[in-house]
Amino acid sequence: MTVTEITNSARALLDEATAALWTSDEIYMWINAAERDICAKTGCLESIEALTTTASQRHVSLATLTCVKVNSVELVESGTSTVLIGGEVNWKDTTDSVWKDTTDAVWKDYERTIIIPNAPLSTLRITPHHFGHIRIHEETKPKYWVQWGNYILIEPIPNDAYTLNAYVSIYPTDMMDAVGESPQIPYEFQEAIVPYICMMAKLKKRKYEDAAAKYAEYTILLQQLIDTHIRRIPSREIDIRVPDAVRTKR
Amino acid sequence: MAAYSYKLSNILLTVRAMLRETTASFWSDAILTIYINEAIRTIAQRVGAYRTISTAYSTAALTRTVAFSGYKCLAVEYNNKALIKITPLQLGHVRLDGILPKYWFEYGNYIGIEPIPADIYPLTMYLASIPPALSGVNDVPVIPYSLCGLITPFAASRALEQDNKKDVATELMGMFDNDLEFLSQALLPNIPNGIEDVRFS
Numbered sequence: 448m449t450v451t452e453i454t455n456s457a458r459a460l461l462d463e464a465t466a467a468l469w470t471s472d473e474i475y476m477w478i479n480a481a482e483r484d485i486c487a488k489t490g491c492l493e494s495i496e497a498l499t500t501t502a503s504q505r506h507v508s509l510a511t512l513t514c515v516k517v518n519s520v521e522l523v524e525s526g527t528s529t530v531l532i533g534g535e536v537n538w539k540d541t542t543d544s545v546w547k548d549t550t551d552a553v554w555k556d557y558e559r560t561i562i563i564p565n566a567p568l569s570t571l572r573i574t575p576h577h578f579g580h581i582r583i584h585e586e587t588k589p590k591y592w593v594q595w596g597n598y599i600l601i602e603p604i605p606n607d608a609y610t611l612n613a614y615v616s617i618y619p620t621d622m623m624d625a626v627g628e629s630p631q632i633p634y635e636f637q638e639a640i641v642p643y644i645c646m647m648a649k650l651k652k653r654k655y656e657d658a659a660a661k662y663a664e665y666t667i668l669l670q671q672l673i674d675t676h677i678r679r680i681p682s683r684e685i686d687i688r689v690p691d692a693v694r695t696k697r
Numbered sequence: 698m699a700a701y702s703y704k705l706s707n708i709l710l711t712v713r714a715m716l717r718e719t720t721a722s723f724w725s726d727a728i729l730t731i732y733i734n735e736a737i738r739t740i741a742q743r744v745g746a747y748r749t750i751s752t753a754y755s756t757a758a759l760t761r762t763v764a765f766s767g768y769k770c771l772a773v774e775y776n777n778k779a780l781i782k783i784t785p786l787q788l789g790h791v792r793l794d795g796i797l798p799k800y801w802f803e804y805g806n807y808i809g810i811e812p813i814p815a816d817i818y819p820l821t822m823y824l825a826s827i828p829p830a831l832s833g834v835n836d837v838p839v840i841p842y843s844l845c846g847l848i849t850p851f852a853a854s855r856a857l858e859q860d861n862k863k864d865v866a867t868e869l870m871g872m873f874d875n876d877l878e879f880l881s882q883a884l885l886p887n888i889p890n891g892i893e894d895v896r897f898s
Contacts (some may be wrong), residue, residue: 450749473714476710476714477709479701480711480846483701483843483846484846486843487842487843487844487846487880488876488879488880505777506750513700513842515841515842515843516843541792548888571889571890572888572889572890573889573890574770574772574889575771575772575774575779575823576779576781576782577779577889578772578774578777578778579774579776579777579778579779580779581776595748595750595823596747596748596749596841598750603777604777618700618842618843619700619701620699621700622699622700622701623698628700647715650715651714651715651717652871653717655745655864655865655868659868662872666875667881669879
């Protein structure tokens with residue numbers, strides 16, 4: 448949806464096709480406010496940001512991010528491993544195709560290898576009350592975290608600079624100020640923008656009952672969007688197993 | 698275009714749009730700024746939104762208490778280990794294993810340490826702090842960005858109350874209360890993960 452489409456939808460509902468009580472600037476202001484409000488309440492604008500720990504320091508600043516909330520943190524292990532693929536030893540002739548014709552130009556083997564990155568590890572969320580009370584077996588890499596204001600705090604205190612991937616919800620980094628622009632939030636969340644604009648417009652018009660009704664509509668819609676798109680429920684073994692009734696059928 | 702900034706001049710603009718008074722007439726900017734600062738303090742106080750980390754030192758004069766500045770002290774850490782929270786009733790009844798700080802409690806604007814510190818110990822305090830007030834037009838609230846949108850309905854509610862529009866003021870304050878609860882439930886609680894959260898079962 449573009450700003451024009453959103454404005455047209457809102458103006459249709461407000462029954463004011465051309466600007467009179469509600470100026471275009473006000474409508475744009477509310478479109479941007481709606482996008483920020485939807486981001487804050489649902490965390491729908493998601494991003495993965497790299498952070499680096501500092502040796503002997505518990506906190507890692509989030510000040511450079513446009514962060515609403517940290518949802519999860521992953522320790523990125525640096526380096527790679529080279530792995531030989533089993534059963535893939537190939538014999539290849541030298542260019543003259545003569546079997547062992549000289550000592551320095553023989554058939555030789557090629558061992559195909561692949562390089563894989565060391566596996567990252569999702570770290571667990573705790574509270575500040577847990578610092579020093581979790582058995583960490585002299586581990587010095589980040590294993591637990593907690594968000595505290597504009598920081599994430601790490602347990603155990605890292606002994607080196609480690610790279611972390613923070614899975615964060617962010618707020619919009621660009622305001623919409625031209626009619627052809629579109630919101631940054633995912634398409635499915637954009638439908639909540641129009642009820643928000645109508646709510647603000649009715650407040651300005653001092654139609655408070657109408658505003659309250661729109662506010663209720665907006666809040667219920669956000670809750671539905673959170674339930675449908677934001678809550679993540681992992682599959683269990685039982686969800687991926689073929690039911691007995693199917694397996695035994697011949 | 699850059700991200701929206703919740704600087705004072707922009708907040709005043711949104712409040713005035715809601716009040717239908719684009720240039721100051723009944724409500725001066727100074728009055729609205731008072732309501733805006735009240736909103737920021739209310740948000741910070743009610744949900745502990747402005748979270749800071751501060752280091753304080755126990756005194757060597759066998760004093761149990763250490764002062765802090767803020768709405769609430771939520772956790773205390775000494776030597777990379779969180780102290781365990783107790784109540785003053787439990788003083789002298791908890792098991793000690795040395796002279797180093799092990800337990801703490803909050804009392805007024807102080808935290809009390811058990812055992813009574815015998816030396817100067819650095820304590821890291823995790824605080825719900827008091828936000829500074831906005832005064833310049835470019836000042837930005839220190840509360841989280843995601844809660845700044847709530848300043849407008851609160852300030853507008855106070856302004857309409859001043860204008861004796863009680864019903865409207867109540868309506869807007871109800872919206873503020875609902876939204877604050879909605880946002881703080883989603884954003885602020887620190888619920889630790891259990892092992893079941895990372896295991897495929």
